[in-house]
Amino acid sequence: MTAHAAEPAPVVPPMPERTPKALREAIMQNTPQLLPDFDEHWKWAVADAYDISTVPAFMARWWGEYAIARDPKLDAHVSGLERRAAESTELAEAKACLEEVSHIRHRVQRLEPGQ
Template identity: 60%
Template sequence: MTTAPGPAHGVPPMPERSIPALRAAIAAHAPQLLDDFEANWRARVADTYDIGAAPAFLARWWGEYALARDPHLDHHVRDLEQRAADCADPDKARDLLEEASRIHHRVAALGPGE
């Protein structure tokens, strides 16, 4: 099993846990996510007027940003997922996906300032 790289110096802290603060952090530190973030916002919340969907929207994009703000960690997770997709051994593929999942869960649990 491989070990995920730790947080790198220069990785921006997580923002305040609000949609406007998260959007600002994405725009500043992970602009490659911004178009998808805004399209998903419109489709899930803004265009439907379903404010009940806002917590799930925030949770999803919190995790997306938590990975994307650290390019090395993001690359590591994407590599694990790609290796699992390419793997002919189902047990090895499962192990790779479980490791990626642990990282996804860990970063999704980060709090503001972390």
């Protein structure tokens, strides 16, 4: 019998430059499941609105979405916490789960390009 080496953990891609174009490219390459929502949000929030003042809020949202989605373990953890909160019949448990999700979302906002 041959021993099989454990599969290496997937490499989490680095964060891109903090521009809409670079973020879209990173999403396209690493988390393509996010691309339709990213493009739709861009269209109505920025392009169709003819309002570039909305770009910082748009970038904050999608910076966090990509930061979580690019890491399968973190993405599964956040999804699990959100699912537990939704299914919980105990207010304290639901609150604790959502507070942890909030802390994670705030932490990923502080990621810099290349991290």
